[in-house]
Amino acid sequence: MNQEKIWREFAALPPEAQQLVVDFIAFLRTRYKQARSNKKVKPAGNLTDEAFIGIWRDRPDMQDSSAWVRYVREREWIRTHE
Numbered sequence: 001m002n003q004e005k006i007w008r009e010f011a012a013l014p015p016e017a018q019q020l021v022v023d024f025i026a027f028l029r030t031r032y033k034q035a036r037s038n039k040k041v042k043p044a045g046n047l048t049d050e051a052f053i054g055i056w057r058d059r060p061d062m063q064d065s066s067a068w069v070r071y072v073r074e075r076e077w078i079r080t081h082e
Helices: 003-011 015-038 065-081
Strands: none
Touching: none
């Protein structure tokens, strides 16, 4: 729908309906203005600087992470499918 047709449709509405359209547009502008301003994008940093990196490094069961994943998968699969 192009702008000209939208304007004609709007103009054909009774005054009460036109006011509803104006109010709805104001509502949408407020809502989407807030949504845009709430999006704070953090610049990408170095992943190794993140606090969670290395939190399990001292756990003996995590020395071989592939074996740990295999164990957890087997345990969960057997427990849920027995």
